[in-house]
Amino acid sequence: MTKEARENSRRIFLLVGRLAFAATFLFAAYAKLKPQAAMPWSVASVKTSLSMFAMQVDSYQLLPPQAVSAAAHWLPFIELGLGLWLLSGLWLRYSSLFTTLLLGGFFALMVRTYASGLEINCGCFGPGEKLGVKSLIRDGSLLGFSLAVTVCAFLSKRKHRDEVISAPASPAISSPQSAN
């Protein structure tokens, strides 16, 4: 594989990963914020959906009620922001690192809950999804993929920096030096 082909495949991998995670987080936020019963979107319906999500967070039995409420009311908006950030493609190294840390946190929490024998809803993409082997495999795979995207984003940046440093100086800069 030529250097250019390798660089192209890396770029495609980063693009696909970034868009896939953007779509995943935008959908996760939507699933938590949308009206949970057949009713139109409104401020009240969003408040009810967030309260319902708080019940799912509470069922993990990890945080005190105040912290549960705060986490449940912030998390969907963090996911929405992260989805848009990934979509923009700005500072990809940091957005992918943040994605990996967030997914790592979710995965650790899910493993802990599953190991403790609690039978609850995952709450990952709205209500109705049981926390089980299927959701663990899915989130584990997402974490692995996100880790790969993060590593690739950092390597890509380092490579680009190395190339800039090792590149021959431009004639405009080098000519006075050569004159000396």
Add this chain to the structure above:
Amino acid sequence: MNRGNYPSSRWRVLSQIIVVLAAVALTCAVGTPAQTKPRAQSSSTANSDEIATPGKSIGNRAAPITMEVFSDYQCPSCGNFYESTLKYMITDYVAAGKVYFIHRDFPLPMHPYSHQAARWSNAAAKIGKFQEVDAALFDNQAAWSADGNIEKFVAAALKPADFKRVQRLMVGCESNTSAAVKPASLSGKGQADRGCALDIYIEQDQALAKLLPVTQTPTSVITYKGQRYPAMPGFVTWPILKSFLDSLLSQ
């Protein structure tokens, strides 16, 4: 810096955004009807089933919120849910006419006395004493779970005359049917074999649980003004449940 690349890269970013947003919108559009369909189906089943249930409920039927809890009397998490959450809800919100509470029996196979406890609860419900027996069973869960002597606590919770009536309803239900034989009874044969007239109510709740579907206890199903919200399995603390009920009531 190559300025000539700007327009093309801008179009590329725009096209990416459009593709992702379209994918998200498509997923949302496809996901929504699939979620509402079973809800509508189970709602009608719940209404017809409720008519046959012998008063395993507390509060005003006309309350804006109906909360159904699928529970197992021997499940520790259900006991905890009752003691730390439902008791407060019954005192505050059910008494105030804001919530109508319905108990649904979902005895799990791993608990040897939960089916028998559910029979006692149904017998008490038939004479209008569900609330007393429901509380007694959860309050003393650890005690009767150890030896299976449920009768003692039911007797203590009721007046002697009421207890006699409950005992009469329990004729034919004395033998503790292990939950392991429940699948046979669900097929319709078990009821006649055992001769316990109360099992029909437990089976109705189990059939309803299958439709929702409920697979674990406790599971709460909340309906507000005819709109059923997705089933919520697991323990929830009172402040968080209260906040959800308040958000519904403020709509």
